[in-house]
Amino acid sequence: MKFTIKTDLITKIPADIITLAVNDKDQILCGKQIDALTLKHLNNILKLGDLHESTGSTLLVHGATKYSRVILLRIGAPTDLTPKEFFKAIVSASNELSKINFTKIIFPINQFVNKLITEQAATSYLVRALVDQGYIINSLKTQNKSKPANFQVYLHTNKPATKEIKQGLKNGQAISRGVSITKDLGNLPPNICTPTYLANSAKKLAREYKMKVTVLEQKQIEKLKMGSFLSVAKGSREAPKFIIIEHNKGPKNKKPIVLIGKGITFDAGGISIKPSTDMDEMKYDMGGAATVLGVMKTVGELNLPLNIIMVVPTCENLPDGNAVKPGDIVTSMSGQTIEVLNTDAEGRLILCDALTYSERFKPEVVIDVATLTGACVIALGHHVSAVFTNYDPLADELKIAGEKALDQVWQMPMWDEYQPQLNSNFADMANIGGRAGGSITAACFLSRFAKKYNWAHIDIAGTAWKSGKEKGSTGRPVSLLSQFLISRTVK
Ligand code: BES
Ligand code: MN
Ligand code: ZN
DSSP states (O other), X not given: OEEEEEOSOGGGSOOSEXXXXXXXXXXXXXXXXXXXXXXXXXHHHHHTTOSOSSTTOEEEEESSSSSSEEEEEEEESGGGOOHHHHHHHHHHHHHHHTTSOOSEEEEESGGGOSSXXXXXXXXXXXXXXXXXXXXXXXXXXXXXXXOOOOOEEEEEOOGGGHHHHHHHHHHHHHHHHHHHHHHHHHHSOTTTSOHHHHHHHHHHHHHHTTOEEEEEOHXXXXXXXXXXXXXXXXXXXXXXXXXXXEEEOSOTTSOOEEEXXXXXXXXXXXTSOOOSTTGGGGGGGGHHXXXXXXXXXXXXXHTOSSEEEEEEEEEEEOOOTTSOOTTOEEEOTTSOEEEOSOTTOOHHHHHHHHHHHHGGGOOSEEEEEEOOOHHHHHHHTTXXXXXXXXXXXXXHHHHHHHHHHTOOEEEOOOOGGGGGGGOOSSSSEESOOOSTTHHHHHHHHHHTTOTTSEEEEEEOTTTSEEOGGGOEEOOTTHHHHHHHHHHHHHO
């Protein structure tokens, strides 16, 4: 998919299809900008009443116009169109487009702009929705491969808005590229996407954008005394890796933003083994790692003037003769001891050492992203990620970024009342806190390792991938975190 900004008159742009927004009164919004022949034919079609009244409905029109097809897109009352509705409308237009064979399409941007949607935002949403919808992963199919969407998109604007549109296109493409690699990493099978594969992907990404990359191996991880992380890795034949990427393009003395991602490339539960139904989906248990790698891709594409450090602890969680057992007590890098009552609560065991490790960067904020708890899915479902924090303004900032990026988070409590659920008779804490408030006690566990800085934890167990017929990574929350960082550069 190629995007080009066009400032010519719409009638001067050669294309085989155009997307025209229709309001709740059956009027074509840029009717005055298209040729009379096309407008007349479309108005006749609209009079037939075939374009459903609900926002996001589409109608594909053939023949009798300047174009070989026109796609009519219902957007309701234009002043009320919300970013969410707009994004959904573009997704449905894109679905329509995927069924036909064309090469050049015009999207006049102005028809989508209102008080809630700036030119820049409209462009960025449009680009993101089209690229997201066009995503395919074919590399392991030998037959029935889907064809990648290979068309030219003309983003039409009137001249004064080009700067805004340029920025929207740049941001939209950078985010889309981040989302896309996150999806690829998530969708790859766990026999390919191993900790070593993640480390190699990190090296490749860092090389591409001239970032500093460090991959710590077993021996070095042992030296750092990450006893908690290593206890999870013990049951696997794959070597654990501790990956760090540093992007230092901010002011020299400015403290960095640290992004940590859970990188369990397969979570069988360990000795506390999971039921076998849908266990394949636990290949997505590196969704946090894939997210922060995707965000670094976006950061690299935009060369953001910030200091950002990515940290990924990665290993497998498998049952084995050498695996950590329920009842084992391990010593974390922080020195705190942990009684492992359930080996399936492994995410927090690898993250706690990454949180302690991050202290050395004297961070301004630390945000960890993890497919941490099934309980989070029960609490919030699949539409929104959960955010927990020891510094409320950070959660507010993430909430605002999530709304803007259409990749939302909802703050959950993390009050001290929950902490005693983690009491252990034999160690400083247990790694589970019982069924009640399971996503909260998981966050409480992590908070014990994040006392030295402002920190937020994002549980993406419900949002990182889709199950069933549409099984696949969503690439969330790359857009949220990218927007969070972009917003910090405009302040
Ligand atoms: N990776 C899982 C969390 C998960 C489960 C995410 C299902 C998405 C869907 C995590 O490692 C885990 O197994 N958590 C346990 C914790 C429990 C043992 C306290 C869970 O949620 O069941
Ligand atoms: Mn688990
Ligand atoms: Zn897990």
